[in-house]
Amino acid sequence: MRKSRIFLYALLLVILLGVLYVSLGKTVGKEQSSGSVSDSKVIDEAFQIIKKQAVFSKSDKLIVEGAIEGMAEALEDPHSTYLTEEEAIAQESSLAEERVGIGAEIMSSTGKFIVVAPIKDSPAFKAGLKPLDEIVRVNGEKLDGKSMRDLVQLLSGEKGTNVNLTVFRSSEDRHVELHMKRALIAQHTVTSEVYTLDDFSVGIVTISLFGEKTAEEWEKQTKSLMDRGIDGLLVDVRGNPGGYLFSVSSIVGTLLENGSTFAYMQDSKGVLEMLKTEQKNPYLNKIPTVLLQNGGSASASEVLAGALRDHKRAMIIGEKSFGKGTVQETHPLSNGGKLKISTHKWLTPKQEWIHGKGISAGLEVEQDELFTMDVKFQQGEFQVGDYGEEIQYVQQVLSTLGYNIIRKDGYFGEDTLEAIEGYRKENSLNKGTGINNELFQSLSKTVTDYKARKENDKQLLMGLSYLQHNMKK
Template sequence: MRKSRIFLYVLLFIILLGFVYFWFGKSSSSVSTGVSNSQVIDEAFQLIKKEAVFSKNEKLLVEGAIRGMTEALEDPHSTYLTKEEAENQEASLAEERVGIGVEIMQSAGKFIVVAPIKDSPAYKAGLKSQDEIVRVNEERVDGKTMAELVQLLSGDKGTTLKMTIYRASENRHVELHMKRDIIAMHTVSSEIYEVDDHSIGIVTISLFGEKTGEEWGKQTKSLVERGIDGLVIDVRGNPGGYLFSVSSVIGTLMKNGTTFAYMQNAKGVLEMLNTESNEAPYLNKVPTVLLQNGGSASASEVLAGALKDNNRALIVGETSFGKGTVQETHPLSNGGKLKISTHKWLTPKQEWIHHKGIEADLKVEQEELFAMDQKYLSGEFRMGDYGEEIKYVQQVLSALGYNIGREDGYFDEGTEDAIENYRQERSLGEGSEINGALFQSLTETVSEYKAKKENDKQLQVGIGYLIHDIKK
């Protein structure tokens, strides 16, 4: 009887141990559930969650792992995009977007308005070039990134926005109210330039977006109807975009079936890309020049390579950027997207231009003042001061022909004399200090100089070649 009771106790104890092991073992395994099929990644994930004294947000850890994998590819064009970043990228290539319609640049930690888009909410509210954005909806923007500012400015159509800006030209703060609306994004613009009794069509493509092919068709057909004798295609500073858009452009310039590029996948298999169009290539006999510079990349280089290798146009300017890969974007379950390089693209002569670029047939460097970036600076400086702002003033004045002894950012007597002369000639009042009025005047001077086509050396060389070709 006693033995049977002992046996019963032992049996109950074993059952209890099994229950405890099953319960806590299951809980433990659920806690250590991995995030991948890779043991080492799961080990690192669990260790960081358990031991790290800093952030343990699983979402951030997973996103960090994805970014790390793309960085390991050593390809700057392969990257992970959060949901917000993916939406912003798609919007940049879209036909239209909701916003206030303004171009902004960041300079010395400040957000400066380059220009509002004509007839946009920002334009109608009175926002002006060189205004400094101070607050958006009562939230100060100093210390924020450009992405954070864009997020503040973004919103649904019809929603209102209050912006406080500092207007240096008036030395005062201004509060502006505007309502977000749909902004049409145009990527193609055109005009006719008359020279030597010839009409030259100039078409500028800022990037290859969703509707670039349609815009190109409308603009160039209008030019043909007006009787142009030659065509200048300007893709300077064009960062690229959609391959189908550049294919539409090329299809109007060369006969159907012309090879304009090759695609090569990871296994080395080549695919020939040929022009396809439902209408006749109405520009195929128009003498053409393409302008490019170091900022012309990706799809812009596909266009340049197609025109150059098929002897369809002369390339004028500088060597292009050198991006010879094509990216595909794949959606992820967390709302983000993975953009990875899946193909190389080659020119019609099967040259891979990656990190080399496409050389111009006629290499032309711009004049110093024309090549200079427009900067929107602020602050006050006097003799003895040192800084990048002073260096910029020295460079502009030197390019304008003033006698500047140094351009290293040190405010010396030579700089003071040049500033005094400039201020007198521009009716800025007596004085030798650098201030907001001087910065604004210099910016306007550079802008006016760059706006005159006769100062655009690359354009003038391209037009000169076309006139010579037309007269032959």
């Protein structure tokens, strides 16, 4: 009887110890897991050290995001990157049919944000925003030291919400307060026009980006051109950074025969997948075609160029393209961010990988220096003896216009003064002893107007001339 009772007590003790062990194990496990951020021991170790000892420690969110960024950077692929939730939203909106904003084209020039032009009938247009206005504050927040991405985030928001801009209008030498509400802004990525050459007409189609609705815009624009009876087609993808591959597929399908291979996709294991056109009505496959490209034509633009080149469907005119031969996939993460990584190589129909090499133009044409010069909107007053990058820009522009300037390093010498005086006289500007805002504005307008005139675009002229020669055959 006693032995049985002792045995029972012993059994109860074992059970109690077991329960305590399991309970303590769970508690310890919770304590360990509370500091765990991954299944990697070394990552968790580093995380704990940073949290406990780093003098400049950050929030858990920022530390984890930094780790993800580091993993993406370790791939040594500039096209693989981590996007925060805000950056992911911004990237998607850049390729979307519509985006919420104020509707203005803005450029960054020497640390300043200058309005190129407001979109007609947009909130910015209705509020009175003008070309050359410098945006200095958004909702009271100064833009000193901020990037273009920072500005885009400040201008972004919900439809119908208020935006207050403070701009400096140099033409009036004063600051102006503008008030507007964010609205849906339609994004058009395809534009077209008809250019007449003797007895022939050429449809000029410009694709700025391969977005969500680019294929639909392309079809609408090109069918309208065909209805107008064009004899040739010039496709301009200069400065087009790429976009969605499905948009390229639809566009190529209108130019090549049904079932044509326009590219190959190769995965990380080297397996090739053939991509074929599926356009039921390739209504553009017989019309003489030219493609204009430059060093800013990348990715999807190069897929189009490679397909047209390898099928001998179009003459490529301009400069060598950028050379981006990879395709990225974007994967959503639980923190709202996204991981964009290169998952495939793409190859031309002849299975050429153009990554880092680009696609050469069949006819290389170099533009004039003034045509390729960036338009900068400088401000300030400078006299002989001063030195600065603003002065150097004036020297560069005047030199390309044919004025004799010996020093073009930013030093304001007598040769620069003589050139300025000559330019002032020739353009009927007020007399002055140096550089001022009036001169800067005039020079910016001179460069802008020069770049806008077709007769100064050597690549376009060569494309039109090539088409004219082929249309006469």
